[in-house]
Amino acid sequence: MRLWHITLPVALLGSFVSGCGDGELAASEVDGASRADAVLRSPGGGEPAGDSGRSEASGSPCYPFEQPGPAALRGSEKKAFAWYFPPYPVSIDNRDPSGDWYARWLSPDGGGGEYADTGGQLRDRPLFQRPPRPESLWRQLDFEVEIRQAIAMGLDGFILEMSHRKVHSDDRFNQVGKMLDAARAVDPGFRILLGPGFPKESNATPDELAETLLSYTGHPSVFRLPDGRVPIATFYPERPASSGGKPLSWWKALRSKMRARGVEIAWFPVFLSRTSRDRIPDLDAWYDEIAGYSIFDGKFVSQAASNATESENARARGLTWVARTGFQDIRVRKGDYVELKHWEPSNSRTLRTFFDHAIRGDAPWINVVTWNDYGETQTAPSQARGYAVADLIAYYTTWFKTGAAPEITRDALYYFHRKQHTNAPYDRTRQTAGAFKIAAGPAAENNVELLAFLTEPGRLIITQGSDTRVMDVTKSGMTSFIAPIVPGTTPAFELQRDGEVIVSLTSDTRIEREVVYQDMTYYAGGSLECERPE
Template identity: 35%
Template sequence: MADRSSGRNRRTSGRRGILAGIALGVLLLGAWAGIATAGALRADGPVDTAPASSKAYSTALPFDLPPTAELRRSPKLVFAHYFTPYPLSLDNEPADRDYYTRNYLTPDGEKGKHSAYGGLLRDRPLPAAPEDGDWELAHLRQEIRTARDAGLDGFTLDLLSEAGRHRERAELLLRAAREEDQGFRIQLMPDMTALTDATPASLADLLADLARHPSAHRLPDGRLVVTPFKAEAKSAEWWRTMMRDLETRHGIRTALVPLFLDFTPDRDHYAAISHGLSEWGARSPDRQSGAVADARRAHRLGKIWMHPVSVQDARPNQGLFDEAGNTETLRASWQAAIDARADWVQLTTWNDYSEGSHVAPSLHNGHAYLDLCSYYLTRFKTGTWPTILRDTLYLTARVQFVDDLPPATRQPQVIRPREGTATPRDTVEVLSFLTAPAEIRTRTGTATDTYRAPSGVHARLLPLLTGHSSATAVRDGTTTTTVTSRYPVRRPVDRQDLQYYAVTSGRAQR
């Protein structure tokens, strides 16, 4: 049984708060609402804004990612949850003065609306260069290329409104997928925490309109895949009515895959109207076994299972975070998907920066988390672990100690661990992918250490200390790869940042 703590349901109120904030943000676009927090766009050098490419992925990973065509022959599918409020850019301005920098990364942004918790976001999309012409379409196409090159099959598109800016961006994403890669699938996910006033008829109209795009995900038999977020907000009969309306008025048959915040046994009756089942999932490493049990229950009901895979979760505006344990949650949730023999996977999320749950390339993490997903999705889709061909090190750490608090005058609303999450820890993790055993030489702050790491995948924890951290692999006296954190651990702090920052030796550090 999945984690039943009430903390998982905070997504409902969180979504409503984010929508209110975004609505204000759209009105303020183009206005100068503050300056960037010092260092918000700086590490120790310039940011690499180049988009990912197939060639980049072939050299940046510790293994050779199979060609897209080969991965797509697998019946197992991998999607990432796309959240329309946070595209690559909101105004096509240079990163040092765009809307993210002026309004989301600083406590003073949006006229101080987010000052209580130190700013809405702690990270942002990897900055994209301004584009000429239809820049929004160009940026969405870039995101699709990045996801495809990492091995993903498509996005689950969070539908937040029946009209307005988020509806328009949803349409544009479907168009971008058609123009960029007709094999990239967009799964329609009506968000029932936002579409609270929708009727079966109005939702059927929305889905029918979006389903005219050829990139909307359909099964081989032609049924439109619909994966409502928080499906339990409506009864099974409500969904049956919506599906009947979609077919009788629009001629569209539905493959319903309801996603529950809590997949409790009393939700089994949804199986009668569903092609598959899913849940949002937990965000700590010690809470992954519940999803495996739920997957097996779905299979016993004769349904496919879409398994949640996550990196971490830290929400300043809700004052909560989950202890991810460096990359432990990511590795554990991928292993759970494999152990559960899941049919599909949903990465939760691609780009919800307000939750800190993103795997998309970002300012603070680069491609590190997405690169790790490429390794595990290859095992998930092919059934065999990839052969490690290049020594690669991944280093993760927070930039502050868990118990360090900012002055109350700077951040009145403190971010606390969610009840029931794993015990918070102050650790640096070195995750090594080695072709053969090697000596790993580490530095955390001024402390140094050396240990012998085996071939294959191996995680080592070190105590967190102020300053930068680094790790170097040495074999037969020769350095094979090295990695250094881009952001140092600091004391004291002027605002909390409970996300784990990640960096990989597989990509150039500038």
């Protein structure tokens, strides 16, 4: 977890933090709240998403398949969540999007020029943007938008990262109650799984965390297991004691304190990585204490097979394996130092392959990492990707929950590509912090992907200037078609049958020959148009 160096209003001062995934820790930890510690419409514009009794297919034109209704999806024993990171809600300051905090972080001139050497703090922001709300409960109303989006994607709830303190110095971590109320207002079936941090002081007791949890566990929107236990998902509890980690006895004491107050908890540690998990000296004792677990690290294709192997290992121990998936991890700056690093997701392949192995391994739960950490790993509908990633998640959550790949009932095309070759020249007089680098895993790839969902065989075409690539697809279903990017062009895509254009789509993102600032983001878009939740 890094500490960000950003000038904020008094109401937001404090541990303005973002997540970590590579095991490095900030020089200073703040309050234990960071991850290291920290009109209702259905997608098709029909019945409100909050009608959890609706079990028929949604008939949504948003997707290339018929999505079952919320009740049918929730009827599955399998659960799908997304990790919610409080520092990046729809709006931070209830200002016009043209001059809000996202606008500052996306600009090299934001923060009084603080990000001039990197081209901005972020490269993306939430897709849903709105003028200032007059309502005092504007934060809850914004949460309601995100909850409707998540329901449309087939998710059962959010894993909400929260502080171990009742009142945190960063006000964005003080909105747990509003998130819970938002879930109840939109759809009582959408639940919030509590993801508390823990104190880092060596002499800290579990008392404060217990009191904080008890202030929320009675809310009807808190996720509970069928036996009534309240699961808690704690990030990186296996960290070294020198970095604030706690022994197993500390967590046992927390459970005892909660039990004494009438609340049974089920511990679901979210280990930073398989490596850090396996270094726990008394790991078997941990397994005896926990109800299930997950791994946060999962950034490239070759890591995906662990979703199946961990599912088997957990099942043999009588534990719930929470598989994970994500789209891309890209980081610009955290705190007083520059990161400028990324991991290669191979267009949409990493997200798809992690889901594939979760399904093959019969994982009972899955966690999308993350919903909205725009400093690293967002998958929510966003400015750079529209609904493309969200639609792909909707397809896979349906498959995950029903056990069968959804039948394709509408032809649809999606694209995923960067706006530059990773070695494209950039202005070294402006981006003076250095170049983006691959942190680990495979080397950077430079391809355009056309992900097609076909009702029947057809011809796929990718055109970039004078470069035309063709793939003849002989069966219905999902097909990935890859072509090398051609700088100086705007990719265009077609589905043809018998020489007739059935679907055509042009990317919203031109691939530049050279750039002022590097941007390793995979941009995305799709061909289906429909009314979306808001």
